[in-house]
Amino acid sequence: xxQTKIIKVSGESASPTPRQEEAIRCAGEILRQGGLVxxxxxxxxxxxxxxxxxxxxxxIYEAKGRPSDNPLIVxxxxxxxxxxxxxxxxxxxxxxxxxxxxxxxxxxxxxxRVPAETTGGLGTVxxxxxxxxxxxxxxACAGGFVAAPSANASGxxxxxxxxxxxxDMMGKIEMILDGGEVGIGLESTIIDLTVSPPQILRPGYIxxxxxxxVLEEVDTDVTILDENSGQAPRAPGMKYRHxxxxxxxxIVTGDAEKVVEYINxxxxxxxxxxxxxxxxxxxxxxxxxxxxxxxxxxxxxDESSIAHHLYRVLRELDDEQVTCIYSExxxxxxxxxxxxxxxxxxxxxxxxxxx
Ligand code: TXA
Ligand code: MG
Numbered sequence: 001x002x003q004t005k006i007i008k009v010s011g012e013s014a015s016p017t018p019r020q021e022e023a024i025r026c027a028g029e030i031l032r033q034g035g036l037v038x039x040x041x042x043x044x045x046x047x048x049x050x051x052x053x054x055x056x057x058x059x060i061y062e063a064k065g066r067p068s069d070n071p072l073i074v075x076x077x078x079x080x081x082x083x084x085x086x087x088x089x090x091x092x093x094x095x096x097x098x099x100x101x102x103x104x105x106x107x108x109x110x111x112x113r114v115p116a117e118t119t120g121g122l123g124t125v126x127x128x129x130x131x132x133x134x135x136x137x138x139x140a141c142a143g144g145f146v147a148a149p150s151a152n153a154s155g156x157x158x159x160x161x162x163x164x165x166x167x168d169m170m171g172k173i174e175m176i177l178d179g180g181e182v183g184i185g186l187e188s189t190i191i192d193l194t195v196s197p198p199q200i201l202r203p204g205y206i207x208x209x210x211x212x213x214v215l216e217e218v219d220t221d222v223t224i225l226d227e228n229s230g231q232a233p234r235a236p237g238m239k240y241r242h243x244x245x246x247x248x249x250x251i252v253t254g255d256a257e258k259v260v261e262y263i264n265x266x267x268x269x270x271x272x273x274x275x276x277x278x279x280x281x282x283x284x285x286x287x288x289x290x291x292x293x294x295x296x297x298x299x300x301x302d303e304s305s306i307a308h309h310l311y312r313v314l315r316e317l318d319d320e321q322v323t324c325i326y327s328e329x330x331x332x333x334x335x336x337x338x339x340x341x342x343x344x345x346x347x348x349x350x351x352x353x354x355x
Contacts, residue, residue: 001171002171002172002173002174003171004166004169004170004171004172004173004174004175004176005174005175005176006162006166006175006176006178007020007023007027007175007176007177007178008020008178008179009023009024009040009134009177009178009179010133010134010179011040011179011180011181012040012042012131012132012133012179012182012183014133015133016133016134016137020134021137023177024134024137024138024141024177025141026175027039027138027141027142027175027177028138028140028141028142028143029141030174030175031048031049031050031056031138031141031142031143031146032050032142032143034049034050034053034055034056034059035049035056035059035173035174035175036048036049036056036059036060036063036172036173036174036175037138037173037174037175037176037177038151038162038165038169038173038175038176038177039134039135039138039148039176039177039179040132040134040135040162040177040178040179040180040182041075041130041132041135041148041182042102042103042130042131042132042135042182042183042184043103043130043182043184043185043186043187043188043204043205044150044151044158044159044160044182044184044185044186044187044311045150045151045158045159045160045161045162045164045165045182046075046130046135046146046148046149046150046151047060047063047064047148047149047150047151047165047169047173048075048138048142048146048147048148049146049147049148050142050143050145050146050147051072051074051075051085051114051118051145051146051147052113052114052115052118052143052145053115054115054116054117054118055117056147057072057115057117057118057147058117060072060147060148060149062172063169063172063173064149064152064153064154065153065154065155066149066154067154068117068120069120069121069236070120070149070236071118071119071120071121071122071125071126071236072118072119072120072126072147072148072149073105073126073127073128073147073148073149073188074114074118074125074126074127074128074145074146074147075127075128075129075130075135075139075145075146075147075148076127076128076129076139076144076145077101077129077130077135077136077139077140077144078129078140078144079096079100079129081144081145082096082127083111084111084113084144084145085110085111085113085114085125085127085145086106086108086109086110086111086125086127087108087109087110087111088108089108089193091193091198091215092106092108092193094214094215095191095193095211095214095215096129098213098214099206099210099214100129101129101130101131101136102129102130102131102206103128103130103131103184103188103189103204103205103206104128104188104189104191104204104206105126105127105128105188105189105190105191105202106126106127106128106190106191106192106193107124107125107126107190107191107192107193107194107201108124108125108127108193108194109123109124109125109194110122110123110124110125111125118147120236122236124192124194126190128188132179132182134177134179138177150187151165151168151169152164152165152168153168153169155244156168156243156244156315157243157244157245157310157311157314157315157346158186158187158243158311159311159315160181160182160185160308160311160312161180161181161182161312162176162177162178162179162180164312164315181312183308184204184205184304184307184308185307185308185309185310185311185312186204186205186307186310186311186338186339186342187202187204188202188204188205188206189202189203189204189205189206189207189211189338190202190204190235191211191218192234192235197215197216197217197218197219198211198215198217198218198219199218199219199220199221199234200218200219200220200221200224201221201233201234201235202224202235202338202341203220203224203337203338203341204335204338205304205307205335205338207334207335207337208220208337209334221233221234221235224337224341225332225337225340225341225344227344227349243311243314243342243345243346244345244346244348245314245315245317245318245322245325245346246318246321246322246323247276247278247317247318247322247323247324247325248323248324248325248350249325249326249327249346249347249348249350250325250326250327250347250350250351250352251326251327251328251329251343251344251347251350251351251352252326252327252328252329252351252352252354253328253329253351253352253353253354254329254353254354254355255354255355256285258354259328259329259354260285260288260289262352262354263279263289263291263326263328264288264289264290264291266326267279267289267290267291267326268290270324271291271292275323275324276292276293276320276321276322276323276324277291277292277293277322277323277324277325277326278291278292278293278294278295278317278320278322278324278325278326279291279293279294279295279325279326279327280295280297280313280317280325280326280327280328281294281295281296281297281328282296282297282298282299282300282306282328283296283298283299283300284299284300284301285328291326292322293317293320293322295313295316295317296309297309297310297313297327298310300330303330303334303335303336303339304335306330306339307335307338307339310339310342310343311342314346327343327347329343329351330343
């Protein structure tokens with residue numbers, strides 16, 4: 001067992017103080033020595049190791065309990081480092097100019113500097129330049145290349161708060177940098193630039209429409225919202241039953257009043273048969289439900305609030321040991337596509353549609 005140190009650092013909007021900078025330098029040193037440090041990014045917390053050190057990547061898989069064929073994202077902090085890990089093409093330069101630093105990951109052919117352990121044996125590499133000041137400083141202090149999956153144990157929702165990182169990683173890693181609650185709350189958009197036209201493998205804050213303004217043509221992996229497409233997802237990580245709460249989750253969509261009626265009826269029936277029922281509602285409908293645990297995930301007027309709270313709500317329902325969960329559904333357009341993609345995965349695609 002390792003002694004995991006938890007150190008408070010600044011959030012996204014402020015620069016680290018001199019004392020916090022010292023802590024980040026110390027975290028960078030841990031990474032250089034082959035250790036692991038969890039850190040905040042603008043999307044979710046990452047579990048960092050030296051991306052160019054195969055032993056560090058092995059340790060990441062071990063700490064997460066993650067299958068080692070599921071590749072890691074290499075995080076950089078400046079553009080001139082991209083060619084060190086990836087073969088850069090025109091599309092990559094355009095995308096980087098438009099969206100970096102920020103919540104976008106690109107897949108490119110890898111260079112020989114990146115060990116096969118980091119890419120799960122693939123000839124391609126995922127690269128992202130995060131905008132969070134703590135992440136940027138840490139990557140710089142670590143030597144420029146930090147492999148970081150989300151800092152959850154495999155199969156749990158990605159952590160949006162350091163306390164959830166601690167829950168999953170205490171004793172398994174050297175340090176957690178606690179930058180408070182992250183902003184976006186869902187993982188970065190992943191775009192594969194090794195295929196033509198480029199293809200979105202995981203939806204996120206950067207939407208297809210935003211990418212289409214920069215690249216002429218962009219496709220989206222059909223498996224993102226449709227489990228019956230008969231195809232395997234192209235991002236290996238998307239095939240696992242991810243982001244799963246302990247309770248059995250069902251999404252109920254359709255006419256808003258009927259959704260409330262359906263959920264209330266079933267919540268009542270389920271609790272009579274001994275289940276502890278949780279409901280994922282919105283600001284607009286919070287007062288409509290009668291169930292043991294009712295939580296608002298955000299407002300329908302502001303989908304970024306829903307993304308921001310979703311993983312926290314799933315974790316809280318676990319903490320309350322809810323055994324059966326009903327969630328309202330959301331429009332799968334724009335950023336909503338990322339929200340529904342994660343919710344569908346959490347529900348194992350269990351959806352009730354009411355006309
Ligand atoms: O927002 C994020 O991207 C966060 C923060 C920490 O930066 N990281 C993150 O990493 O979500 P992770 O490991 O949880 O998800 C990485 C996803 C997985 O689904 C993986 O299969 C896919 O990226 N991926 C990585 N390298 C790939 C590659 N070469 N080809 C296809 N998919 C790849
Ligand atoms: Mg993850």
